[in-house]
Amino acid sequence: MLTPELVTLLTDPVLIAILVVALLVVGGAAGIVVTRRRRSALPQADQPAPLETAEPQVGDDAETPRDTPTRTVEDTELPEQAPTVEKPESAQGRLVRLRARLARSQGSLGKGLLALLSRDKLDEEAWEDIETTLITADVGVAPTQELVEKLRTRMRVEGVGAAQARDILREELIALVDPSMDRTLAVTRKDTQPAVVLVVGVNGTGKTTTVGRLARVLVAEDKHVVLGAADTFRAAAADQLQTWGERVGARTVRGPEGGDPASIAFDAVKQGIAEEADVVLIDTAGRLHTKTGLMDELGKVKRVIEKSAEVDEVLLVIDATTGQNGLTQARVFADVINVTGLVLTKLDGTAKGGIVIAVQRELGVPVKLVGLGEGADDLAPFDSEQFVDALLD
Structure with a gap:
């Protein structure tokens, strides 16, 4: 049974406020204790690792640490690609190809001379035309006169016709170019030096x-x-x-x-x-x-x-x-x-x-x-x- 004094105490506002605060403090402490017990009860594998040793997981944001210096394109070393080394064409292959080109580009000189030498009658006018053709082709005055003189002598003495004119012209031109000249390149290494x-x-x-x-x-x-x-x-x-x-x-x-x-x-x-x-x-x-x-x-x-x-x-x-x-x-x-x-x-x-x-x-x-x-x-x-x-x- 509540006495009048107890009722007075229970209805006192100040006392009620003190009781409410006390209850809140006790309840919060009890919650913290329960939470700690629950966390300690979790399996070890389910506990998150400490922040400083945590490994990124799938879905985590990969963020560059702010103390890591950034690198520009110029600073980045890219792997160098080795240049492709070509295999040059052999000398024999060049000679065949260049001879065909030379024949196409220089044919006018040879054709002009053969046309003149193949005339039925080689008079002075014809020989003058031959000289003009050679000089125009930059053979030079002295070599031209030498070549024409040899051609005139051989064709008169040997009495050859148009069919043999080409062979005579070929022989005399080769002699004029002088195949006896040494055309080898001095590119052989010596004992101690290149x-x-x-x-x-x-x-x-x-x-x-x-x-x-x-x-x-x-x-x-x-x-x-x-x-x-x-x-x-x-x-x-x-x-x-x-x-x-x-x-x-x-x-x-x-x-x-x-x-x-x-x-x-x-x-x-x-x-x-x-x-x-x-x-x-x-x-x-x-x-x-x-x-x-x-x-x-x-x-x-x-x-x-x-x-x-x-x-x-x-x-x-x-x-x-x-x-x-x-x-x-x-x-x-x-x-x-x-x-x-x-x-x-x-x-x-x-x-x-x-x-x-x-x-x-x-x-x-x-x-x-x-x-x-x-x-x-x-x-x-x-x-x-x-x-x-x-x-x-």
Whole structure:
């Protein structure tokens, strides 16, 4: 039974508030205890791992830690793709293909001569036409007069007709081209050093392309080749030569634009010696034959190279389309540096194949290589008989 005093206490607002607060505190503590007991009762596998050691699960966001530095495209190292090394065409395959091209492009000279020699009557007018045809084809005045005199004598003495005219013309043209000249390239490695080939010529004759093509010819013969980019005056020359080298696996030694050509040539030879290369090909800057200072620089390049190795070949590159102007260039280069061989480029772009005869007669130096067309393998050793046969085919 509630007494009046107890009722008074139960209805006191202050006391009621104290009781409510006490009940809330006791209930919260009891809930925490229950929760801890439930968590401890869970299986070990179901408990989440601590934050610092947790592994990401499927569906979790993959976020880069904020203390990890970011990398730009420039900082990222991509795997380098090895350049594809080509297998150049063999020399024999080039000769067959180039002879066909030469026959198509030079046929007008041979056809013109055969048409004149096949006339029923070879009078003075006919022989004058023959002389004109030869001179127009850049054979040169002296060689033309020599050839015409031999043709007149043989056809008169032997009494041959049109059928035999071709054979006589072929024999005399071959003799004029002079098959006795040594046309082999000095590209054989010596005991302690590689063969060194220096390539020279005026602007625009195709020296750098010739060096690249010659490298392909030598690589096809299983020779180890090093290229020297000594043309430092033309911005793209070193890049062009390096591209040629990379295509066949040949190293290119180069220097700064506008640098000393003699120094680069010397470094290329040193590299060739270090690698025990078979051949070092040196590309030089094109220079006008009228510029004395530039011409004298060629002599310096050669002298600097010879401090460490002998220069075995000096190849003069001549544009066959320049005709008699090419002869003038050749004379000046021959006076400045000892030219050992000639390279005739763009021979397919002209019917004036007689430049072969004229330049050899002028310098006493053999044509060793000819270039036809724009292809990478459009360079081949010169062959007297095949050249004449191409003219007459």
